[in-house]
Amino acid sequence: MADTLTAAGERTAEPAAHAARIDHVSKAFGRPGARQLVLDDITLDVRPGEFVCLLGASGCGKSTLLNLVAGLDEPSAGEIGTPGGRPALMFQEHALFPWLTAGKNIELTLRLRGVPREQRRAEAERLLELVRLGGAHGKRVHELSGGMRQRVALARALAQDSQLLLMDEPFAALDAITRDVLHDELTRIWSETDLSVLFVTHNVREAVRLAQRVVLMSSRPGRIAREWTIDIPQPRRIEDAAVADLSVEITEELRGEIRRHGQH
Amino acid sequence: MASTETSAQDAVPLRKSGAGDGGDGQQQDDRHDLSGLEAGLDALETVQVRRAPVWELLVKRVLPPLSAIVLVLVVWQLAVWGGVADPTKLPSPHAVGKALADRWNEGDLFSIIWTSVERGLLGFLAALAIGTPLGLLVARVPFVRAAIGPILSGLQSLPSVAWVPAAVIWLGINDSAMYAVILLGAVPSIANGLVSGIDQVPPLYLRAGRTIGATGLRGAWYILLPAALPGYVAGLKQGWAFSWRSLMAAELIASSPDLGVGLGRYLENMREGSDMAGVFLGILLILFVGIAIDQIIFSPLERWVLRSRGLTAGSRR
Numbered sequence: 001m002a003d004t005l006t007a008a009g010e011r012t013a014e015p016a017a018h019a020a021r022i023d024h025v026s027k028a029f030g031r032p033g034a035r036q037l038v039l040d041d042i043t044l045d046v047r048p049g050e051f052v053c054l055l056g057a058s059g060c061g062k063s064t065l066l067n068l069v070a071g072l073d074e075p076s077a078g079e080i081g082t083p084g085g086r087p088a089l090m091f092q093e094h095a096l097f098p099w100l101t102a103g104k105n106i107e108l109t110l111r112l113r114g115v116p117r118e119q120r121r122a123e124a125e126r127l128l129e130l131v132r133l134g135g136a137h138g139k140r141v142h143e144l145s146g147g148m149r150q151r152v153a154l155a156r157a158l159a160q161d162s163q164l165l166l167m168d169e170p171f172a173a174l175d176a177i178t179r180d181v182l183h184d185e186l187t188r189i190w191s192e193t194d195l196s197v198l199f200v201t202h203n204v205r206e207a208v209r210l211a212q213r214v215v216l217m218s219s220r221p222g223r224i225a226r227e228w229t230i231d232i233p234q235p236r237r238i239e240d241a242a243v244a245d246l247s248v249e250i251t252e253e254l255r256g257e258i259r260r261h262g263q264h
Numbered sequence: 265m266a267s268t269e270t271s272a273q274d275a276v277p278l279r280k281s282g283a284g285d286g287g288d289g290q291q292q293d294d295r296h297d298l299s300g301l302e303a304g305l306d307a308l309e310t311v312q313v314r315r316a317p318v319w320e321l322l323v324k325r326v327l328p329p330l331s332a333i334v335l336v337l338v339v340w341q342l343a344v345w346g347g348v349a350d351p352t353k354l355p356s357p358h359a360v361g362k363a364l365a366d367r368w369n370e371g372d373l374f375s376i377i378w379t380s381v382e383r384g385l386l387g388f389l390a391a392l393a394i395g396t397p398l399g400l401l402v403a404r405v406p407f408v409r410a411a412i413g414p415i416l417s418g419l420q421s422l423p424s425v426a427w428v429p430a431a432v433i434w435l436g437i438n439d440s441a442m443y444a445v446i447l448l449g450a451v452p453s454i455a456n457g458l459v460s461g462i463d464q465v466p467p468l469y470l471r472a473g474r475t476i477g478a479t480g481l482r483g484a485w486y487i488l489l490p491a492a493l494p495g496y497v498a499g500l501k502q503g504w505a506f507s508w509r510s511l512m513a514a515e516l517i518a519s520s521p522d523l524g525v526g527l528g529r530y531l532e533n534m535r536e537g538s539d540m541a542g543v544f545l546g547i548l549l550i551l552f553v554g555i556a557i558d559q560i561i562f563s564p565l566e567r568w569v570l571r572s573r574g575l576t577a578g579s580r581r
Binding site for chain 1: 298299301302303305306309310468469471472474475476477478482486487490491493569572573574
């Protein structure tokens, strides 16, 4: 399936056909006897350079799946492969360390990655420029607005130099205007780099605005219900008619999934 | 796998936008527009932090405590003039001032203060060196926490003066006994401060740390300890207060030429001589040193830690 993609063909250094491979993965929580199945036999590949949105209602296990891919938890069954090394992860909360400045937050990631001291400062400046926060190096986290914090968090995630970026509803807590701007920003950065993105959200329009592929999950247990390939050219706008039309279609599907739970 | 479908007529090859599809001019405009929009948002949402001018700091920080001191002195003097108690029980501020001048003229004022302060600070540093690793162990090793956690908390409520008789019997009436009493007073505070600091670290920081590769010792050094700093500093502050209190109690109780004259000993000497002005001076000096060390070392440290994290409610007073 990867051979249909030109995005994959643009990569020369990385021979792997996927940035993440989720292979028949299940996850159950709880004690034996009272186990609750959260994820049921999920199979999903993220191709190199691809932008995939995982969409689902609350309780569909999309964040659990993301944690598994991030290596923060182990699947109960199945396998997960990330050939590009440990993926970068962005949370809904910015999760920046308040005892460090914006720049030092990024430099800490570089340091843990083994970047030599004399290169860290310049690299942090470059990443801040990339998220258009040049000059914010010395700013404390509490001095930044919500949108700026998420951009620093994005820069910190990029500092891991991972080929896969996992995002767990990173813009859910932002106001609509800021979120819109960050969508543009993320699309720009994604298109300028060879990053693959696996983006979790419950916001249908956000998924259609951003993704090349939207994967809809059903809830309890989480299964892949359906997926859409989106070929509306980027940069899209959240208010584009094509985005709206597809959002209506996906929303209907999502509502159908949710309704099924009310029936028993 | 679930069905894949495309929303448009036929599958347009997926490619990242802006990869030379002729729309560069348009893209450039969009970007310019976006960066301007972003700059506007940033400017609107950023809070300007104003630095207060010096005179305002003076009015806010220095004036209130100064007024309080003046008020106490006035009430004290009024009580003396009103004859509330006879002069052997209530010396006048002037008499206490004269006792201070006497010590100054004798030349032993600073040696008395320094004898105690040196002991207190050295004892505190030793307590720091012991309490910190102990706190780390209790916080991070469940067995150690279950074993000595409750004892460590309980020790905080045991006045360390209670250790003086034991320390004197074990170690003799000397500096070692003094240090032992200081340690027993301050180590539990420092260790408990670190434990509660670590307990209050938001799990999100630890998760974020793990995703960037801060695990094990590196996680402790780069994430856990800095994140626990506010609780730790609060523990240090309390640890100093306990050190100083314990030391004064120990100096009052234990008497030996080996110990030299510190503030506690001076206070006890004055009591033996029924010199009430000297007793008052002793009490005031002990209070003064305790406040001074806190104001010079611990309060600025705490303010800096809190302010750099945007936790300014505590430093506004």
